[in-house]
Amino acid sequence: MDANRVLKGKRQSYDGIVAAVPVTVPYQRYSIESGHWWIGRALKALAEGAGLSHRDFDGFAVASFSIAPDTAIGLTQHFGLSPRWLDYIPMGGVSGVLSLRRAARAVQAGDADIVACVAGDTNHVDTFRRTLSNFSRFSQDAVYPYGAGGPNASFALIARRYMKQFGARREDFGKLCVAQRDNALRNPNALMKKPLTLEQYLSARPIADPIHLFDCVMPCAGAEAFLVMRDETAKSLGLPSARILSTIERHHAFPDDEIQLRGGWAVDVDELYHIAGISPNDVDVVQTYDDYPVISMMQFEDLGFCKKGEGPDFVRNHTFTIDGDFPHNTSGGQLSVGQAGAAGGHLGIVECMRQVMKLAGPTQVEGARIGLASGFGMINYDRGLSSGAVIFAGGGG
Amino acid sequence: MSEPLPGPKRKNPLARTQQPLLPPAIRSRAAHGLTLAAAEGRFAIQRCAACNSFAYPPRDACPHCLSDRLPFVEAPSSGVLAALTTIQVSGDSYFRERMPWRTGIVTMDCGPQVIAHVHGDCIEGEPVRLSLQLDRSGHAVMFANPVSRTPDMQDDLQWREMAADPRDRRILISDGRNPVGQALARSLVRAGARTVFVGVADRWKPFPAEQSLRELAGVEIVPLEMTDERSVADLAADIGAKVDILVNTADHIRPGHIFDGATTLHMADAMNATLFGTMRLARAFAPVMIARGADGHHGAAAWVNILSVYALANLPAMGSLSVSHAACLSLSHWLRTELAQGGVKLLNAFAGPLDTEWFQALPPPKLAPAVLADAVVDGLRRGIEEVYVGDVANDITARLAANPKALEREIGQ
Structure with a gap:
């Protein structure tokens, strides 16, 4: 194998790098504002939270689907930033982890001191449909013309195969959704305000079998953001922070799998925990990327909380509310907070930071020291291509 | 089994005439290799001239060897319907007027996974035969058909959208x-x-x-x-x-x-x-x-x-x-x-x-x-x-x- 000729480098640790100032710009179902407006609100909140001018951010990573025709470059002038490090990561549900990883290395290498990682999207009445209809070339050629069911139809096929293969039942997915709704009822920013019962979940209208209404996230407008800096920078600014213990990304893993039953986490999960110096048992709170509950179940397996195929049993044997034995998607997740475009990939990261920093308020998990947040995204054709994860520990700053 | 389509009823002059909306029509240049085959009633997908592997969706380089010689060639159209769903809610006006709509993933015997329209008589997990059809937008789409003829199969409503069957016309x-x-x-x-x-x-x-x-x-x-x-x-x-x-x-x-x-x-x-x-x-x-x-x-x-x-x-x-x-x-x-x-x-x-x-x-x-x-x-x-x-x-x-x-x-x- 030629691959053996390539020298393998050793992945460096993220020692000394922290994330600080978790920011959420409260979501709205629909907004008449632009993507720029939402990103602007997030930047302002970051500056206020850090006690700095936004001009002090010398790094800027932005994720959005709704700033066209701009990219990150146009936004520097729009917002009066003058960064020496810039990244544009319009990569959906994995963009949060990617922003954090790139920012952490930039800060570690001295290319920037404070990187503002911002994801924001607006949701005009027709935004979601437009995003779907030109999401990717493969999608345009070979998915959208087939019923235009969007991600619901694509994940229906994945969920169907997963259920058949591993014996998952709708009740199992429902348990996750119901727990997340319970969590969301404590989160004033969650768009979903009404309790959800398993009976309501099961009797919801079908969208694309086996996906029913409460398996789907609600597209909305909103923004999430955080800062990445050195530990000593945070301390000098008097900012509490979350230490980055480890983080991974992987794209287009397992191309030969017929239908997606695992994500790229499964490739890198051992390294994820090894670099962090912990085991899955040490994780106190987990924020999975929950565009559909089947994907959360898949992540319990791929992130090492149970073996492949044991996801359904894992769900049956645990409780997922804030006070449960496996606190999961404590903000309510995208399923109950809403999916603010690319910010959906930052939602779990920001909530995870709050948890380990003990700043989560009404959704705080008692004794949360170590948290894991994951990202997943870009169903380019028949499967989600990208996966990522980060492990945070409290006690920084 | 397909329901035999009842003949046309006398038109109610007060009823709305359905507008001729079209399914999504944006395609890449490469995808029109499928259009050419579909227009002539052939089944062809890309096959790498360098390494012989089949590729789908249409692309500009072979994912196995990166060759750019990817001609559309006649390909075996057999496969298995690996997963099936029935879409009840669509974001597109053409499909919204035609819900529900069956789509699925077909694993082709020659390799690729194909998202396809699925004939009502196809069964999940069973063999199917793919064909390339021109949908109402005039663009090529993959259509999964039963392997052998079934009664009234030409009356399947999704199939009827692809065809111009003279029956009852x-x-x-x-x-x-x-x-x-x-x-x-x-x-x-x-x-x-x-x-x-x-x-x-x-x-x-x-x-x-x-x-x-x-x-x-x-x-x-x-x-x-x-x-x-x-x-x-x-x-x-x-x-x-x-x-x-x-x-x-x-x-x-x-x-x-x-x-x-x-x-x-x-x-x-x-x-x-x-x-x-x-x-x-x-x-x-x-x-x-x-x-x-x-x-x-x-x-x-x-x-x-x-x-x-x-x-x-x-x-x-x-x-x-x-x-x-x-x-x-x-x-x-x-x-x-x-x-x-x-x-x-x-x-x-x-x-x-x-x-x-x-x-x-x-x-x-x-x-x-x-x-x-x-x-x-x-x-x-x-x-x-x-x-x-x-x-x-x-x-x-x-x-x-x-x-x-x-x-x-x-x-x-």
Whole structure:
């Protein structure tokens, strides 16, 4: 194998790098504002939270689907930033982890001191449909013309195969959704305000079998953001922070799998925990990327909380509310907070930071020291291509 | 099992006519390799010329070896329906009016995973056969079919969107004096057409096949003079809103040398009968057909031109026919883009010399009008755009693809 000729480098640790100032710009179902407006609100909140001018951010990573025709470059002038490090990561549900990883290395290498990682999207009445209809070339050629069911139809096929293969039942997915709704009822920013019962979940209208209404996230407008800096920078600014213990990304893993039953986490999960110096048992709170509950179940397996195929049993044997034995998607997740475009990939990261920093308020998990947040995204054709994860520990700053 | 489709009901004049919305139509340049195959009723996907692996969706480099030589080649269309869903909620207006809609992933025996429309008789986990179809936007889509025929399978509503099946449809054939028009009437009646209007010029002039045409159930002789604007308009005013499929058989065959004095006049007559005749028909009938492109399961579906294969390469012995049908071919491309707005297909059927009186001087093989007519019915059922009927038509197209200059030199000898 030629691959053996390539020298393998050793992945460096993220020692000394922290994330600080978790920011959420409260979501709205629909907004008449632009993507720029939402990103602007997030930047302002970051500056206020850090006690700095936004001009002090010398790094800027932005994720959005709704700033066209701009990219990150146009936004520097729009917002009066003058960064020496810039990244544009319009990569959906994995963009949060990617922003954090790139920012952490930039800060570690001295290319920037404070990187503002911002994801924001607006949701005009027709935004979601437009995003779907030109999401990717493969999608345009070979998915959208087939019923235009969007991600619901694509994940229906994945969920169907997963259920058949591993014996998952709708009740199992429902348990996750119901727990997340319970969590969301404590989160004033969650768009979903009404309790959800398993009976309501099961009797919801079908969208694309086996996906029913409460398996789907609600597209909305909103923004999430955080800062990445050195530990000593945070301390000098008097900012509490979350230490980055480890983080991974992987794209287009397992191309030969017929239908997606695992994500790229499964490739890198051992390294994820090894670099962090912990085991899955040490994780106190987990924020999975929950565009559909089947994907959360898949992540319990791929992130090492149970073996492949044991996801359904894992769900049956645990409780997922804030006070449960496996606190999961404590903000309510995208399923109950809403999916603010690319910010959906930052939602779990920001909530995870709050948890380990003990700043989560009404959704705080008692004794949360170590948290894991994951990202997943870009169903380019028949499967989600990208996966990522980060492990945070409290006690920084 | 597919439900047999009930015949069309009498239209309620107060009910809304469904607008001819179209499915999503944006495709990459590479994806039109599928369109080419679908238009001709072939099944082809990309296969890397360097490493022989099949690839789908269409792309610009082989994912196995990065070669950019990825021709579309005939591929085995067998596979297994790996997962199936029924979409109940769509973001697209065309599909919203047609919910629910079955789609699935087919794992092809030759490798790739294909997201496809799924016929109602396909079963998850079981083998299926893929075909490339033109959807209402005129673009190629993958369609998963049962491996063997099932009862009433042509009545599956998703399939019906891809096809232009003559069954239960009302059809206008432009010229009943033409032996091809007579054969078409018989084939279309046999295919279950509800009404076949057959246009006849100068109705007072008897013609030999008239009696047998009249005896066909469902055939109605109507006055139609393609060279007369008024006659075409009158017929359209009478039956225009009832024509679901229009078959244009216009030809004008007069052998003659290019330098003969009469040939210029013959050419003008030929153009008037064919090119301008087709334009008159299009102007009178096509707008209504476009508007009725989604008028129930039996709405306007297709426009058919019967063309000489010498439209593609001039046969000097039939010079004026070749020229006039070449012009009609070009017109058909223009008309096709117009009809596409209503999701109405345009089918060109190319024939070699026919076994009729005007081709008496040409040597065999010749094409029986009945064979041509059956090929048109088959093309409509499959929803394709180009049909080459008979040995000569296929010979000419093959030689044209191989070396057009060789054909040009040889065809006059």
